[in-house]
Amino acid sequence: MSNPFDEDNGEILEGFLCPICREDLRSIEFLTDHVENFHAEEQDALKSIFKDIFSKAKRKIKSNFDDSIDLARSLDRDVRINSSNTTTRGNVFNYMVQNVGAERSHFSYFTSVRNPRLERYASETNKLIIRLHKLLKDMPAEPVARKQHEQNIVPWLDGSSVKLCPNCAKSFHIARRQHHCRLCGSIMCNDCSKFLPLDDALELASLTLSRTDPIPKSKDERLNSIRTCDHCLWLLETRKEMHDSRTCRPPTSVIYDEIQQLKKNILPDIDMYLKIINSLYSGDSIFTLADASALRGKIGQVAEIVDLKSKKILMLPCQEGTREEAMKKSIRLSCVQFIKERMLSIPPLPGEVEIKKIQDKKRMETEQRIETERRLALEAYEKYGLAEGSDGAGSAESYASGSALRTLDNWSAYQISTSGVASNDPLVEQINIIKGYIKQARTAMRFDEVATLELNLRELQKEFYMQHQKGSNNTTTIPATTTLPQNKD
Incomplete structure (x- = not known):
């Protein structure tokens, strides 16, 4: 018996076919009953048919697998041949040729679309800023006068022909009234209205310092803000965010x-x-x-x-x-x-007793040095008959009479009045002025100026001492020990 699934017959049948009589039985149950009832004695023929089908399918699968292996081997052989003719590993894929794709820049088109949009937004925002400036400049405090002022600055659209809210498409009636944007005059409902606080509006309009009288606050929160539409508020907030991003710091x-x-x-x-x-x-x-x-x-x-x-x-x-x-x-x-x-690593403060001992020791060394210099000068005078020296009366005139003291970093000290001091000596007046400067510098913790002024004060005290010594009878009357006047301030 010939195989009903043999492709050599030229006809391909589909369905629940009996492998012996090729009858289409429509379902698996009818096919099983048909084989058991009509072909029960032909089991050997049925086995041979199925065996023939399986062997043919096996040969078909094997032939397809061998063809794929042969194709892979041929490709591998071609690669080895090409690689043998090259000197580098990177040239293995030289046999693969791919043309460069075409490129096209869309940047010019992008800028041509973007720039007009930015210019339009910038122009709209500038107009809103100008209108906001006019609204806030002379804004009245009374609600009726304020409404008339807003209508004079920005004309409101006629709402007689507008039946629906442009944002939410809800109809206007007694419970849903029409409202106008104070910056563009458009119509919207109360739910679609936005409110810009007056403080933010003043900051955007740069009127914080130009307006003399502040805008009075009202108990109604809506009167403390400006009613705007969503689009106008978005433009103003974008401008504010841009300004904050440039000026504000973390x-x-x-x-x-x-x-x-x-x-x-x-x-x-x-x-x-x-x-x-x-x-x-x-x-x-x-x-x-x-x-x-x-x-x-x-x-x-x-x-x-x-x-x-x-x-x-x-x-x-x-x-x-x-x-x-x-x-x-x-x-x-x-x-x-x-x-x-x-x-915290700076040295601690020294003790007052310790500092006093160090200063007393240095004072004694200074007095001994002065005594030695005086003795040497007296011996030289007695031996060579030296004159007393040049007159020092003109040295006092070289000092300033006293004025405001100013340093390089703009710190200044002012002259303390010396009218209560009964003295005609300009050196005494200058010494009192320097003492006043030192006191002010210590109060301001300007210790660099304190050091400089202290040195100037010592020079003046030394000059004052020398002049009084020259005014005495002669040098032999100089006391055995002399000390310079100390600054008690």
Whole structure:
């Protein structure tokens, strides 16, 4: 019996076919019953038919697999041949040829579409700013006068022909009234209305300083704002956001700049404190222990401020594990290190008794040096008959009569009145003026000026002393020990 599924017959049958009689039985149940009832004695023929079908399918599958293997082998052989003719590994795929695709730039088209849109938005925003400026400039406080003022600045559209809200498409009636935008005059319902606060409007219109009388606040919140449409408010908010993005800075940056400015300002004070401490230990009387104590207190206050600001930066909210968090921790660490190394490591204040001993010792050494110089000068006078020297009356005229003192960094001290001092000597008047300057400089913690003024004061006191010595009878009447007048201020 021939195979009913044999393609050589030229006809392909479909359905639930009996493999022996080729009858289409329509379902699997009918096919099973048909084979059991009519072909029960032909089981051997049925097995041979199925065996023939399976063997043919096996040969078909095998032939397709062999063809794919042969194709893969041929491709591999071609690749090996091509690779043998090349010198580099990168030329293995030289047999693959691909043409370059065409490119076209759309940037000019993009700019041609974008620029008119930006210009239109900029023009609309500028018109809104001008209208807002006119609305706020002479805005009345009374609601009726304010409404008339708004209609005079921006004409309102006629609402008689408008039956629906342009935004929500809801009809207007007694419960849903028509409202107008104060900037463009368009119509909308109350639900679609937006309100711009007067403070923000003043900031946008740059009228914070130009308006003399402030706009009075009303109990009705709507009167403390300007009714606008969604489009106008969006344009104004976009302008405000753009301005804020250019002018506003992150809080971390602002606080960090404040910390850097504090560090920059306190470094000269730290150096001056070290200079004052060294001057006190050397026995110099230019600076006092109170000067060092005041400057140390200022350094301690700045250290506390720097510590608080660095903690404030660390407490600002940010996402964990980000670079912003690492930056805040680095700023905090650098501030703590600066406080420890530069501000807390300064030497402590010396004891008052210790400083007094050092100053007394230096004073004795100064008196001995002056006595030695006086003795040598007296011996030279007696031996060579030297004259008393040139007249020093004109030296007093070289000093200024006293005026306002001004430094390079614009710190100024003003002359203290000396009208109550009964003296005709210009040196005495100048000494009192310098003492007043020193007192003001110490109050302002201007210790550089204190040092300079102290040296000037000593020069004046020395000149005053020399003039009084020349006015005495002769040099032999000079007392055995003499000291310069000390500055008690």
